[in-house]
Amino acid sequence: MRVFITGATGFIGTAIVQELLAAGHQVLGLARSEASAQKLLAAGADVHLGNLEDLESLRTGAAQADGVIHAGFIHDFSRFAEVCEIDRIAIETIGEVLEGSGRPFIVTSGTALVSPGTLATEDIIPVFNPAWPRASEQAADAVADKGVRAAVVRLSPSVHGDEDRHGFIPIMVNIAKEKGVSAYIGDGHNRWNAVHRLDAARVFRLALENASAKARYHANSEEAITVQSIAENIGKQLNLPVRSIAPESAAEHFGWFAQMAALDCPSSSTWTQEDLKWQPTHSSLIADIENGVYTQ
Numbered sequence: 001m002r003v004f005i006t007g008a009t010g011f012i013g014t015a016i017v018q019e020l021l022a023a024g025h026q027v028l029g030l031a032r033s034e035a036s037a038q039k040l041l042a043a044g045a046d047v048h049l050g051n052l053e054d055l056e057s058l059r060t061g062a063a064q065a066d067g068v069i070h071a072g073f074i075h076d077f078s079r080f081a082e083v084c085e086i087d088r089i090a091i092e093t094i095g096e097v098l099e100g101s102g103r104p105f106i107v108t109s110g111t112a113l114v115s116p117g118t119l120a121t122e123d124i125i126p127v128f129n130p131a132w133p134r135a136s137e138q139a140a141d142a143v144a145d146k147g148v149r150a151a152v153v154r155l156s157p158s159v160h161g162d163e164d165r166h167g168f169i170p171i172m173v174n175i176a177k178e179k180g181v182s183a184y185i186g187d188g189h190n191r192w193n194a195v196h197r198l199d200a201a202r203v204f205r206l207a208l209e210n211a212s213a214k215a216r217y218h219a220n221s222e223e224a225i226t227v228q229s230i231a232e233n234i235g236k237q238l239n240l241p242v243r244s245i246a247p248e249s250a251a252e253h254f255g256w257f258a259q260m261a262a263l264d265c266p267s268s269s270t271w272t273q274e275d276l277k278w279q280p281t282h283s284s285l286i287a288d289i290e291n292g293v294y295t296q
Contacts, residue, residue, distance in 0.1 A: 002026040003208065004065035006052060006090070007072030007108075008045065009036040011166070012159055015201035016071055017045050023205055030061055030072065052086055055093045062097040067104040067208050070094065075166065077256060084134040091136060095143030095150065105150040106207050107140040111193055111218055111267040112157040119223070120193075120267040122154075122216045137216075144213040151211035153204055156220040157265060160285050161197040162293060168192070169285070171257055173234055173294050182235030183245045183253055188228025190264035193220040196282035206276040217272045221280030224266035233286055237295040 003020055007013040008029030017027050017040070027045035030052075031037040037047040048064075050057020052072050062068050070091060074083040091107055098105055113132055114120035128138060137152050144150040158168045176182040203219040211217070235242035250258040272278060288294070 001066040001208070002028060002064065003067050003069060004028045004030070004048065004061040005069045005071060006030045006058070007070070009039050010071065011164060012155070012197050012200060013071045014039075014043070015197045016069060016204045017043055019198075019201040019205045020208075021045065025205075028061060028064055030057065052090045055089070058090055058093045059097050062094045065103075067106075068094055068098065069106045069204055069208060071108050071204070073108065081133050088135045088139045091139035091143065095139075095146065095148055098143070098148045100147040102147060102149055104208050104211060105140070105143060105148050106204055106211065107136050107150060107152050109134075109136045109152045109154045110157065111154045111220055112263055112265045114154065114265075114267065117264050118266070120218070120265065122218055122268075122271045125216075141214055149211065149213050151207055151213065151215040151217065153200075153207055153217045153219050154267075155200060156193045156195045156267070157260070157263060158192050158194040158285055159197050159200055160194060160288050160293070161282070164197070164294070168260060169230070169234075169289065169294050172230065172261070173238070175254060175257065176231075176234055176238055176240055179253060180240060182231045182238065182240050182242045184227045184231040184242075185245050185250045185254075185258070185262050186247050188226055188231060188244060190227050190262060191224035191266045192227060192230070192263060193265060193267040194222045194225055194285040195220045195280070196284075196288075198282050199280040203272065203276065203278055206278055210276060215275075217276065218267055218269040219272070220267045220269050221282075222284060223268055225285055227261060229286065230289070233289045234294070237289060237292065
């Protein structure tokens, strides 16, 4: 299969490209710079120049493909509503090219807000929350209604592994270094789910090959890890004290990340593992922290 991928040179996209090529697929990766283009060529993929706001580049890329994986997203939280709208329009634009073809189109979402405070499962479709305006799943469903085999892969809030520079764990590490203490909020018993990026990449490939329209898949290998245990292991690696931050002081300590640090988002991937015959095999989040992936 010839697969067009947005976000092809990102932390997760790079792993998806490697996974697809290893499985015998051809890859056409979206690249917005010469450096990104060279990275794709070195990996053995073909290059398609453009970006998520260049809609013509999305149209021509999708038109050349047997299937599409949309893994790109502009991670600029200072203009979050704007980049969510860019994401929605990108999905809609690609979907228009694929309309009526039955070709697979895998769209990226997240597990964090599927069912906060309780175990999220693949069958739960969350109500759109204007306070969190990312509409990837709604856009994917609208595309599926037009004859595209569009499905969603929900990623963990912590996708971890070598070369992770911008995810939740490096943010917590940087805050700990800055503040001189590795912290969690309250009792720290709120939970994140997690997945190694190479395991996540396999979910994208298996979904591309097997997903039915409107299916949801959870790319998480660990259901629930307390933020306290994460902070304790970061503190151990950095040789820093670990302490609880009162909820009313969380914003002062964590800044914009306070909302993320307070998330309670356990998530099951039981159905995903059964349906896609996916078995995670890579290291756990705590193992990566203990092995110095984030502190070397």
